[in-house]
Amino acid sequence: MTAFSFRVRATDGTARLGEIATPRGVIRTPAFMPVGTQATVKAMYPEQVRALGADIILGNTYHLMLRPGAERVARLGGLHTFMDWPHPILTDSGGFQVMSLASLRKLDEDGVTFRSHLDGSEYRLTPERSIEIQGLLGADIQMQLDECLKLPAAREDIARAMELSLRWAERSRRAFEGQPEGRAIFGIVQGGDQPDLRVESAKALAGMDFHGLAVGGLAVGEPQEVMLAMIETVEPHLPAAKPRYLMGVGTPDDILEAASRGIDMFDCVMPTRAGRHATAFTRFGKINLRNARHAEDTRPLDPDSPSEPLRRWSRAYLHHLVRAEEMLAGMILTAVNIAYYQELMAGIRSAIAEGRLAAFREEVKAGWARGDL
Numbered sequence: 001m002t003a004f005s006f007r008v009r010a011t012d013g014t015a016r017l018g019e020i021a022t023p024r025g026v027i028r029t030p031a032f033m034p035v036g037t038q039a040t041v042k043a044m045y046p047e048q049v050r051a052l053g054a055d056i057i058l059g060n061t062y063h064l065m066l067r068p069g070a071e072r073v074a075r076l077g078g079l080h081t082f083m084d085w086p087h088p089i090l091t092d093s094g095g096f097q098v099m100s101l102a103s104l105r106k107l108d109e110d111g112v113t114f115r116s117h118l119d120g121s122e123y124r125l126t127p128e129r130s131i132e133i134q135g136l137l138g139a140d141i142q143m144q145l146d147e148c149l150k151l152p153a154a155r156e157d158i159a160r161a162m163e164l165s166l167r168w169a170e171r172s173r174r175a176f177e178g179q180p181e182g183r184a185i186f187g188i189v190q191g192g193d194q195p196d197l198r199v200e201s202a203k204a205l206a207g208m209d210f211h212g213l214a215v216g217g218l219a220v221g222e223p224q225e226v227m228l229a230m231i232e233t234v235e236p237h238l239p240a241a242k243p244r245y246l247m248g249v250g251t252p253d254d255i256l257e258a259a260s261r262g263i264d265m266f267d268c269v270m271p272t273r274a275g276r277h278a279t280a281f282t283r284f285g286k287i288n289l290r291n292a293r294h295a296e297d298t299r300p301l302d303p304d305s306p307s308e309p310l311r312r313w314s315r316a317y318l319h320h321l322v323r324a325e326e327m328l329a330g331m332i333l334t335a336v337n338i339a340y341y342q343e344l345m346a347g348i349r350s351a352i353a354e355g356r357l358a359a360f361r362e363e364v365k366a367g368w369a370r371g372d373l
């Protein structure tokens with residue numbers, strides 16, 4: 001059985017070109033993970049997600065523990081078999097979505113108690129139970145349970161949540177022992193917008209034998225420059241030989257800037273959610289296909305895209321599907337957006353390999369700025 005390993009193949013400043021080897025396949029980094037919340041990347045067949053370039057997807061523990069239930073997924077062969085996605089899966093701990101989706105949440109030193117947003121039934125999540133659930137799902141990469149505060153927040157609250165997350169990191173890491181060879185667990189750096197607390201969190205986690213480290217507590221309402229400043233603050237304290245995962249990020253611009261600062265893995269609902277809301281991500285920026293200007297535009301979204309969904313249909317057709325509220329609108333635009341995000345990641349990886357990431361960044365930004373002619 002292949003063990004979990006990470007190799008940096010090239011660097012360009014603080015940016016890294018790498019590969020994560022897992023028993024279910026290799027993840028080319030910098031990588032974008034499409035979000036597959038309820039055991040599906042919404043509106044897409046798994047083979048399509050793979051064909052468009054994704055090496056790994058994300059599953060949400062909060063949703064799956066409520067429905068169909070972790071034990072049931074295990075009885076059905078685990079998440080990979082259940083959804084027929086034989087490649088790597090990363091699951092989150094469930095904690096973040098408890099705080100944003102569940103009702104009547106009570107957080108204490110030991111864990112969090114909450115009621116399901118589906119039927120109001122009561123659940124408890126502790127570091128140990130979260131890792132047990134992620135193990136039952138069969139996740140290749142599992143996340144510690146943490147406490148993530150929205151920003152802005154008081155420094156004393158940020159410090160308390162960061163320190164609790166470190167205690168939960170220890171417990172999550174211990175609970176992970178004994179899972180099958182080849183699986184990985186990542187710790188999560190907290191500390192809000194407080195540089196000293198960020199460094200303290202990163203240094204403590206670096207000593208805890210995690211397979212990778214996530215930078216959490218960002219993309220929670222702060223300006224991009226604050227997010228980028230926190231990444232620059234923690235980067236020197238993150239082990240160079242382990243993958244860095246920026247949770248919940250982000251727009252194409254966020255990803256370009258964060259990859260340049262040493263982030264290796266990303267996840268965001270933006271490409272899939274925007275696809276269901278008539279928005280296409282392209283080399284020319286975002287295009288809203290609901291806009292009447294597209295009604296008789298016979299051009300495809302991007303005739304020069306390497307990905308078929310951006311070349312195959314006219315804007316007029318996509319506009320029609322959107323206006324007619326046809327299911328195919330969301331299906332095509334989700335594929336368009338996943339394709340574009342993967343094209344961007346491939347471009348970033350090539351640019352790092354060639355030592356020209358700064359030039360690539362300017363070219364891509366110029367394309368977005370030029371807009372859709």
Ligand SMILES: O=c1[nH]cnc2cc3nc(NCc4cccs4)[nH]c3cc12
Binds near residue numbers: 217218
């Ligand atoms: O520190 C974190 N810990 C565990 N999960 C997260 C998920 C996260 N997702 C975002 N941003 C994207 C968002 C999705 C929904 C609301 S914000 N930031 C995030 C931070 C964390």
